[in-house]
Amino acid sequence: HKPTKPSSPAGQFLMSNKLETAMWLSRLFTVYCSVMFILPILGPYAAANFYQRALLANALTSALRLHQRLPRFQLSRAFLAQALQEDSCHYLLYSLILVNSYPITSILSP
Template sequence: MFVITLTHDHINVLQQFLLSNKLETAMWLSRLFTVYCSIMFILPLLGPQAATNFYQRALLANALTSALRLHQRLPHFQLSRAFLAQALQEDSCHYLLYSLILVNSYPITMSIFPVFLFSLLHATTYTKKVLDTMGPNSLMFVRNFLNKLTANQQNILKFIACNEIFLMPATVFMLFSGQGSLLQPFIYYRFLTLRYTSRRNPYCRTLFTELRILLEHFVMKPSCPAFFRRMCLNSIAFISRLAPTGV
Protein backbone atom coordinates (compact mmCIF):
# COMPACT_ATOMS: atom_id res chain seq x y z
CA MET A 1 0.00 0.00 0.00
CA PHE A 2 1.39 3.37 -1.05
CA VAL A 3 0.84 6.41 1.12
CA ILE A 4 1.27 9.86 -0.39
CA THR A 5 2.17 12.54 2.11
CA LEU A 6 1.73 16.09 0.83
CA THR A 7 2.34 19.11 2.98
CA HIS A 8 0.43 22.34 2.57
CA ASP A 9 3.46 23.82 0.80
CA HIS A 10 3.56 20.92 -1.65
CA ILE A 11 -0.11 21.41 -2.46
CA ASN A 12 0.39 25.14 -3.02
CA VAL A 13 3.39 24.55 -5.29
CA LEU A 14 1.48 21.91 -7.25
CA GLN A 15 -1.55 24.17 -7.58
CA GLN A 16 0.59 27.07 -8.78
CA PHE A 17 2.35 24.83 -11.28
CA LEU A 18 -0.90 23.52 -12.74
CA LEU A 19 -2.52 26.96 -12.92
CA SER A 20 0.55 28.56 -14.48
CA ASN A 21 0.38 26.09 -17.37
CA LYS A 22 -3.36 26.01 -17.99
CA LEU A 23 -3.26 24.75 -21.56
CA GLU A 24 -0.70 22.05 -20.79
CA THR A 25 -2.68 21.07 -17.70
CA ALA A 26 -5.92 20.85 -19.69
CA MET A 27 -4.26 18.61 -22.28
CA TRP A 28 -2.70 16.49 -19.54
CA LEU A 29 -6.06 15.99 -17.82
CA SER A 30 -7.83 15.19 -21.08
CA ARG A 31 -5.12 12.67 -21.93
CA LEU A 32 -5.46 11.01 -18.54
CA PHE A 33 -9.22 10.88 -19.07
CA THR A 34 -8.65 9.32 -22.50
CA VAL A 35 -6.42 6.68 -20.91
CA TYR A 36 -9.04 5.95 -18.25
CA CYS A 37 -11.89 5.65 -20.76
CA SER A 38 -9.77 3.49 -23.06
CA ILE A 39 -8.97 1.08 -20.25
CA MET A 40 -12.63 0.91 -19.28
CA PHE A 41 -13.48 0.06 -22.89
CA ILE A 42 -10.73 -2.53 -23.31
CA LEU A 43 -11.68 -4.10 -19.96
CA PRO A 44 -15.51 -3.90 -20.04
CA LEU A 45 -16.00 -4.31 -16.31
CA LEU A 46 -19.32 -2.44 -16.34
CA GLY A 47 -20.89 -4.27 -19.27
CA PRO A 48 -20.99 -3.84 -23.06
CA GLN A 49 -23.22 -0.76 -23.08
CA ALA A 50 -20.95 1.09 -20.66
CA ALA A 51 -17.94 -0.01 -22.72
CA THR A 52 -19.47 1.59 -25.82
CA ASN A 53 -19.98 4.83 -23.90
CA PHE A 54 -16.37 4.76 -22.73
CA TYR A 55 -15.27 4.18 -26.33
CA GLN A 56 -17.03 7.35 -27.44
CA ARG A 57 -15.77 9.31 -24.44
CA ALA A 58 -12.20 8.26 -25.14
CA LEU A 59 -12.43 9.45 -28.73
CA LEU A 60 -14.15 12.70 -27.76
CA ALA A 61 -11.53 13.37 -25.09
CA ASN A 62 -8.83 12.67 -27.65
CA ALA A 63 -10.53 15.06 -30.06
CA LEU A 64 -10.45 17.73 -27.35
CA THR A 65 -6.76 17.08 -26.68
CA SER A 66 -5.98 17.21 -30.39
CA ALA A 67 -7.90 20.46 -30.81
CA LEU A 68 -6.03 22.04 -27.89
CA ARG A 69 -2.71 20.81 -29.25
CA LEU A 70 -3.56 22.13 -32.71
CA HIS A 71 -4.43 25.49 -31.19
CA GLN A 72 -1.11 25.45 -29.36
CA ARG A 73 0.77 24.71 -32.58
CA LEU A 74 -1.25 27.12 -34.74
CA PRO A 75 -2.67 29.76 -32.40
CA HIS A 76 -3.72 32.24 -35.09
CA PHE A 77 -6.69 30.76 -36.94
CA GLN A 78 -7.22 31.89 -40.51
CA LEU A 79 -9.98 30.93 -42.89
CA SER A 80 -7.71 30.21 -45.83
CA ARG A 81 -6.43 27.32 -47.90
CA ALA A 82 -2.88 28.00 -46.74
CA PHE A 83 -3.86 27.67 -43.08
CA LEU A 84 -5.83 24.49 -43.81
CA ALA A 85 -2.86 23.00 -45.65
CA GLN A 86 -0.62 23.88 -42.72
CA ALA A 87 -3.09 22.41 -40.23
CA LEU A 88 -3.30 19.14 -42.19
CA GLN A 89 0.44 18.71 -41.74
CA GLU A 90 0.05 18.60 -37.96
CA ASP A 91 -0.26 15.23 -36.21
CA SER A 92 -2.79 16.75 -33.82
CA CYS A 93 -5.04 17.56 -36.78
CA HIS A 94 -4.71 13.99 -38.00
CA TYR A 95 -5.95 12.61 -34.71
CA LEU A 96 -8.69 15.18 -34.45
CA LEU A 97 -9.96 13.80 -37.76
CA TYR A 98 -9.36 10.24 -36.56
CA SER A 99 -11.54 10.77 -33.51
CA LEU A 100 -14.32 12.38 -35.53
CA ILE A 101 -14.22 9.58 -38.12
CA LEU A 102 -14.55 6.79 -35.57
CA VAL A 103 -16.53 8.29 -32.70
CA ASN A 104 -19.89 7.09 -34.04
CA SER A 105 -18.62 3.91 -35.66
CA TYR A 106 -18.94 0.37 -34.38
CA PRO A 107 -16.46 0.14 -31.48
CA ILE A 108 -13.49 -2.14 -32.07
CA THR A 109 -10.44 -2.48 -29.86
CA MET A 110 -8.01 -1.84 -32.70
CA SER A 111 -9.33 1.69 -33.16
CA ILE A 112 -8.92 2.66 -29.50
CA PHE A 113 -5.29 1.57 -29.15
CA PRO A 114 -3.78 4.55 -31.04
CA VAL A 115 -5.57 7.18 -28.93
CA PHE A 116 -4.91 5.19 -25.75
CA LEU A 117 -1.19 4.79 -26.39
CA PHE A 118 -0.63 8.29 -27.77
CA SER A 119 -2.38 9.77 -24.73
CA LEU A 120 -0.29 7.60 -22.44
CA LEU A 121 2.97 8.58 -24.15
CA HIS A 122 2.21 12.28 -24.42
CA ALA A 123 1.09 12.48 -20.80
CA THR A 124 4.41 11.05 -19.62
CA THR A 125 6.51 14.22 -19.76
CA TYR A 126 3.99 16.41 -17.98
CA THR A 127 3.32 13.72 -15.39
CA LYS A 128 7.03 13.72 -14.56
CA LYS A 129 6.90 17.49 -14.10
CA VAL A 130 3.90 17.13 -11.80
CA LEU A 131 5.73 14.48 -9.78
CA ASP A 132 8.79 16.72 -9.53
CA THR A 133 6.68 19.45 -7.94
CA MET A 134 5.55 16.90 -5.35
CA GLY A 135 9.14 15.98 -4.53
CA PRO A 136 12.12 14.39 -6.29
CA ASN A 137 11.38 10.93 -4.88
CA SER A 138 7.59 11.00 -4.94
CA LEU A 139 5.70 7.99 -6.29
CA MET A 140 8.73 6.06 -7.47
CA PHE A 141 6.58 3.22 -8.84
CA VAL A 142 4.88 5.72 -11.16
CA ARG A 143 8.25 7.16 -12.18
CA ASN A 144 9.56 3.67 -12.95
CA PHE A 145 6.49 2.96 -15.08
CA LEU A 146 6.95 6.23 -16.98
CA ASN A 147 10.63 5.44 -17.55
CA LYS A 148 9.69 2.06 -19.01
CA LEU A 149 7.18 3.75 -21.29
CA THR A 150 9.83 6.16 -22.51
CA ALA A 151 12.33 3.34 -23.06
CA ASN A 152 9.80 1.45 -25.20
CA GLN A 153 8.51 4.50 -27.06
CA GLN A 154 9.76 3.37 -30.46
CA ASN A 155 8.08 -0.02 -30.18
CA ILE A 156 4.86 1.61 -29.02
CA LEU A 157 4.88 4.03 -31.96
CA LYS A 158 5.39 1.12 -34.35
CA PHE A 159 2.46 -0.70 -32.77
CA ILE A 160 0.32 2.42 -33.18
CA ALA A 161 1.32 2.64 -36.85
CA CYS A 162 0.41 -1.02 -37.28
CA ASN A 163 -3.06 -0.30 -35.90
CA GLU A 164 -3.43 2.70 -38.19
CA ILE A 165 -2.60 0.58 -41.24
CA PHE A 166 -4.74 -2.45 -40.46
CA LEU A 167 -7.72 -0.30 -39.57
CA MET A 168 -8.01 0.46 -43.29
CA PRO A 169 -9.04 -3.08 -44.29
CA ALA A 170 -11.03 -3.27 -41.05
CA THR A 171 -13.21 -0.34 -42.15
CA VAL A 172 -13.84 -2.11 -45.47
CA PHE A 173 -14.74 -5.33 -43.66
CA MET A 174 -17.07 -3.40 -41.34
CA LEU A 175 -18.78 -1.90 -44.38
CA PHE A 176 -19.52 -5.30 -45.91
CA SER A 177 -20.59 -6.71 -42.54
CA GLY A 178 -23.12 -3.91 -42.11
CA GLN A 179 -21.30 -2.28 -39.19
CA GLY A 180 -19.77 0.65 -41.04
CA SER A 181 -20.81 3.48 -43.30
CA LEU A 182 -20.16 3.80 -47.02
CA LEU A 183 -18.03 6.93 -46.61
CA GLN A 184 -15.92 5.70 -43.71
CA PRO A 185 -13.31 3.75 -45.74
CA PHE A 186 -12.78 6.72 -48.07
CA ILE A 187 -12.46 9.21 -45.21
CA TYR A 188 -10.17 6.86 -43.30
CA TYR A 189 -8.03 6.46 -46.42
CA ARG A 190 -7.57 10.23 -46.38
CA PHE A 191 -6.48 10.02 -42.73
CA LEU A 192 -4.03 7.25 -43.59
CA THR A 193 -2.47 9.32 -46.37
CA LEU A 194 -1.96 12.14 -43.88
CA ARG A 195 -0.25 9.74 -41.49
CA TYR A 196 1.89 8.40 -44.35
CA THR A 197 3.12 11.90 -45.16
CA SER A 198 3.58 12.97 -41.53
CA ARG A 199 6.77 14.96 -41.01
CA ARG A 200 7.06 14.36 -37.27
CA ASN A 201 6.03 10.71 -37.15
CA PRO A 202 7.51 8.54 -39.93
CA TYR A 203 6.47 5.22 -38.41
CA CYS A 204 3.42 4.68 -40.60
CA ARG A 205 5.49 5.20 -43.75
CA THR A 206 8.32 3.05 -42.38
CA LEU A 207 5.99 0.22 -41.43
CA PHE A 208 4.37 0.22 -44.87
CA THR A 209 7.84 -0.23 -46.37
CA GLU A 210 8.78 -2.97 -43.92
CA LEU A 211 5.54 -4.86 -44.54
CA ARG A 212 6.04 -4.63 -48.31
CA ILE A 213 9.61 -5.94 -48.08
CA LEU A 214 8.55 -8.72 -45.73
CA LEU A 215 5.68 -9.83 -47.95
CA GLU A 216 7.78 -9.67 -51.12
CA HIS A 217 10.46 -11.77 -49.46
CA PHE A 218 7.86 -14.34 -48.41
CA VAL A 219 6.10 -14.67 -51.78
CA MET A 220 9.37 -14.99 -53.69
CA LYS A 221 10.18 -18.25 -51.95
CA PRO A 222 9.94 -21.30 -54.26
CA SER A 223 7.48 -22.96 -51.89
CA CYS A 224 4.96 -20.13 -52.32
CA PRO A 225 2.10 -21.06 -54.72
CA ALA A 226 2.14 -19.09 -57.96
CA PHE A 227 -1.46 -17.87 -57.66
CA PHE A 228 -0.82 -16.57 -54.14
CA ARG A 229 2.41 -14.87 -55.26
CA ARG A 230 0.61 -13.19 -58.14
CA MET A 231 -2.25 -12.08 -55.89
CA CYS A 232 0.15 -10.59 -53.31
CA LEU A 233 2.26 -8.80 -55.92
CA ASN A 234 -0.86 -7.34 -57.53
CA SER A 235 -2.07 -6.20 -54.12
CA ILE A 236 1.31 -4.58 -53.38
CA ALA A 237 1.24 -2.80 -56.73
CA PHE A 238 -2.32 -1.58 -56.12
CA ILE A 239 -1.51 -0.27 -52.63
CA SER A 240 1.68 1.37 -53.92
CA ARG A 241 -0.37 3.27 -56.50
CA LEU A 242 -2.60 4.57 -53.71
CA ALA A 243 0.36 5.87 -51.71
CA PRO A 244 0.95 9.64 -51.77
CA THR A 245 3.75 10.76 -54.06
CA GLY A 246 6.56 13.16 -53.32
CA VAL A 247 7.18 11.93 -49.76
Protein backbone atom coordinates in the same frame (compact mmCIF):
# COMPACT_ATOMS: atom_id res chain seq x y z
CA HIS B 1 -15.75 38.32 -5.21
CA LYS B 2 -12.06 38.22 -6.06
CA PRO B 3 -10.64 34.82 -7.09
CA THR B 4 -7.85 33.60 -4.85
CA LYS B 5 -4.63 32.03 -5.98
CA PRO B 6 -3.89 28.45 -4.94
CA SER B 7 -1.59 28.38 -1.95
CA SER B 8 0.33 25.23 -2.87
CA PRO B 9 3.19 25.28 -5.37
CA ALA B 10 1.51 22.49 -7.34
CA GLY B 11 -1.71 24.48 -7.59
CA GLN B 12 0.20 27.56 -8.71
CA PHE B 13 2.03 25.53 -11.34
CA LEU B 14 -1.23 24.02 -12.68
CA MET B 15 -2.94 27.43 -12.83
CA SER B 16 0.01 29.06 -14.59
CA ASN B 17 0.08 26.29 -17.22
CA LYS B 18 -3.64 25.90 -17.95
CA LEU B 19 -3.33 24.57 -21.50
CA GLU B 20 -0.75 21.95 -20.55
CA THR B 21 -2.84 20.98 -17.52
CA ALA B 22 -5.96 20.56 -19.70
CA MET B 23 -3.99 18.42 -22.16
CA TRP B 24 -2.57 16.28 -19.36
CA LEU B 25 -6.03 15.75 -17.83
CA SER B 26 -7.58 14.91 -21.20
CA ARG B 27 -4.84 12.37 -21.90
CA LEU B 28 -5.36 10.82 -18.49
CA PHE B 29 -9.11 10.62 -19.15
CA THR B 30 -8.43 9.04 -22.56
CA VAL B 31 -6.36 6.29 -20.96
CA TYR B 32 -8.99 5.75 -18.25
CA CYS B 33 -11.81 5.43 -20.80
CA SER B 34 -9.73 3.12 -22.99
CA VAL B 35 -9.04 0.79 -20.06
CA MET B 36 -12.72 0.84 -19.08
CA PHE B 37 -13.62 -0.10 -22.66
CA ILE B 38 -11.08 -2.94 -22.85
CA LEU B 39 -12.08 -4.27 -19.41
CA PRO B 40 -15.90 -3.93 -19.51
CA ILE B 41 -16.45 -4.02 -15.75
CA LEU B 42 -19.71 -2.06 -15.98
CA GLY B 43 -21.19 -4.06 -18.86
CA PRO B 44 -21.26 -3.87 -22.66
CA TYR B 45 -23.42 -0.73 -22.90
CA ALA B 46 -21.12 1.21 -20.59
CA ALA B 47 -18.14 -0.07 -22.57
CA ALA B 48 -19.56 1.45 -25.76
CA ASN B 49 -19.93 4.77 -23.94
CA PHE B 50 -16.33 4.60 -22.74
CA TYR B 51 -15.25 3.94 -26.34
CA GLN B 52 -16.90 7.16 -27.50
CA ARG B 53 -15.58 9.09 -24.51
CA ALA B 54 -12.05 7.89 -25.21
CA LEU B 55 -12.25 9.08 -28.81
CA LEU B 56 -13.78 12.41 -27.80
CA ALA B 57 -11.12 12.94 -25.14
CA ASN B 58 -8.46 12.15 -27.74
CA ALA B 59 -10.10 14.66 -30.09
CA LEU B 60 -9.96 17.27 -27.32
CA THR B 61 -6.27 16.58 -26.72
CA SER B 62 -5.56 16.82 -30.44
CA ALA B 63 -7.53 20.05 -30.78
CA LEU B 64 -5.62 21.61 -27.86
CA ARG B 65 -2.32 20.49 -29.36
CA LEU B 66 -3.34 21.89 -32.75
CA HIS B 67 -4.30 25.17 -31.06
CA GLN B 68 -0.81 25.31 -29.55
CA ARG B 69 0.96 24.76 -32.86
CA LEU B 70 -1.05 26.95 -35.23
CA PRO B 71 -1.20 30.74 -35.45
CA ARG B 72 -4.47 32.60 -34.96
CA PHE B 73 -7.30 31.09 -37.05
CA GLN B 74 -7.79 32.49 -40.54
CA LEU B 75 -10.20 31.28 -43.17
CA SER B 76 -7.60 30.81 -45.88
CA ARG B 77 -6.09 28.10 -48.00
CA ALA B 78 -2.64 28.67 -46.46
CA PHE B 79 -3.98 28.18 -42.93
CA LEU B 80 -5.81 24.99 -43.93
CA ALA B 81 -2.67 23.66 -45.64
CA GLN B 82 -0.63 24.38 -42.51
CA ALA B 83 -3.25 22.72 -40.29
CA LEU B 84 -3.37 19.61 -42.46
CA GLN B 85 0.40 19.22 -42.17
CA GLU B 86 0.13 18.77 -38.39
CA ASP B 87 -0.11 15.28 -36.91
CA SER B 88 -2.53 16.56 -34.28
CA CYS B 89 -4.94 17.53 -37.09
CA HIS B 90 -4.79 13.96 -38.42
CA TYR B 91 -5.50 12.54 -34.94
CA LEU B 92 -8.37 15.01 -34.49
CA LEU B 93 -9.96 13.95 -37.80
CA TYR B 94 -9.31 10.26 -37.01
CA SER B 95 -11.12 10.57 -33.68
CA LEU B 96 -14.05 12.55 -35.05
CA ILE B 97 -14.57 10.20 -38.01
CA LEU B 98 -14.55 7.06 -35.86
CA VAL B 99 -16.45 8.31 -32.79
CA ASN B 100 -19.78 6.94 -34.05
CA SER B 101 -18.41 3.74 -35.57
CA TYR B 102 -18.89 0.28 -34.19
CA PRO B 103 -16.53 -0.11 -31.18
CA ILE B 104 -13.32 -1.84 -32.25
CA THR B 105 -10.47 -2.21 -29.77
CA SER B 106 -7.73 -1.60 -32.36
CA ILE B 107 -9.16 1.87 -33.09
CA LEU B 108 -8.18 2.97 -29.57
CA SER B 109 -4.60 1.75 -29.90
CA PRO B 110 -3.09 4.86 -31.56
